[in-house]
Amino acid sequence: PAQAGVQDDKAFIVKTDTAEYDAKSVIIATGASSKKLGISSEEKFIGKGVSYCATCDGFFFRNKEVVVIGGGDTAMEDANFLTRFATKVSIIHRREEFRASPIMLERARKNPKIKFITNKTIEEILGDKSVETIRLKDSKTRKTEELKTQGLFVAIGHNPNTNFIKEVVKLNEKGYIVTNWSNLTNLTNLETTTQTNVPGIFAAGDCVDYKYRQAIVASGMGCMAALDVQHYLEENK
Known part of the structure; x- marks a missing residue:
C-alpha cells in the first residue's frame, strides 16, 4: 500500500512497499473498488x-x-x-x-x-x-x-481507494477526493479542475468520480490532470 505526505520544503514524498519517491507534484488515480x-x-x-x-x-x-x-x-x-x-x-x-x-x-x-x-x-x-x-x-x-x-x-456500491491519503487531502462524506472539478461554477481561468485542496496534488478517475465510473471518463480526467500538472510546474519553477 502507498503512503503520501508533504515534506517541509513543500515537495511531496510517496512511499510504497518497495520504493520511496520525491516529487514536486502528484496525481492520485487510485480508482474505486466494487463492494x-x-x-x-x-x-x-x-x-x-x-x-x-x-x-x-x-x-x-x-x-x-x-x-x-x-x-x-x-x-x-x-x-x-x-x-x-x-x-x-x-x-x-x-x-x-x-x-x-x-x-x-x-x-x-x-x-x-x-x-x-x-x-x-x-x-x-x-x-x-x-x-x-x-x-x-x-x-x-x-x-x-x-x-x-x-x-x-x-451493484451494491463502491469504495474509493483513498484511505492512504485521507490525512493529506480533503475527502467528501463518501470518501472520494474533492477537487475543483466538484465546484465548476466557481472556477476562474487560472484555477485547475483536477487540483485538490493541497496545491500540487491532483486527482483523477474513479477516486474522484462517483457518478459515471467509466474508463473513457477516467482517461479523460487523467489527461486533464497531466495538463494541470504541467501548468502547475511551469508556474512553480
Whole structure:
C-alpha cells in the first residue's frame, strides 16, 4: 500500500512497499473498488458469471437469465441495461423498500423483462465451471431456496481507494477526493479542475468520480490532470 505526505520544503514524498519517491507534484488515480457480497463462493466465480460492471460484461450474457443484487439507482440502471441482452433480469434486494429514486425504480418496474425479488439475501453461489444457481435466504422466514441463473451482477456500491491519503487531502462524506472539478461554477481561468485542496496534488478517475465510473471518463480526467500538472510546474519553477 502507498503512503503520501508533504515534506517541509513543500515537495511531496510517496512511499510504497518497495520504493520511496520525491516529487514536486502528484496525481492520485487510485480508482474505486466494487463492494463485494462477502460470501465464500464469490471469489471462485468472478469472471465466470459474477460481475461488478454491467456495461462491461452485459454483452456476454445475451439470451441468458441473470440477476442483479442491489436496491439503489445503480442496480436499477444496471438491470435496465442488461435487458438489452438478457432474456430475464431478476433484481434481488435484502429489504422490501428500495433506496433507488422513484424515477429509476418506476422505470425498472415498467420493464417487462425485469422481476423483483425482495427480502432475500444470497447465501451461496453454486456451479461447476460457471454460475448455475444461487441460494437465497428469506430475511423474514429464514427459509432458503435456490434460483437458477447464468449471471450475477453485484451493484451494491463502491469504495474509493483513498484511505492512504485521507490525512493529506480533503475527502467528501463518501470518501472520494474533492477537487475543483466538484465546484465548476466557481472556477476562474487560472484555477485547475483536477487540483485538490493541497496545491500540487491532483486527482483523477474513479477516486474522484462517483457518478459515471467509466474508463473513457477516467482517461479523460487523467489527461486533464497531466495538463494541470504541467501548468502547475511551469508556474512553480
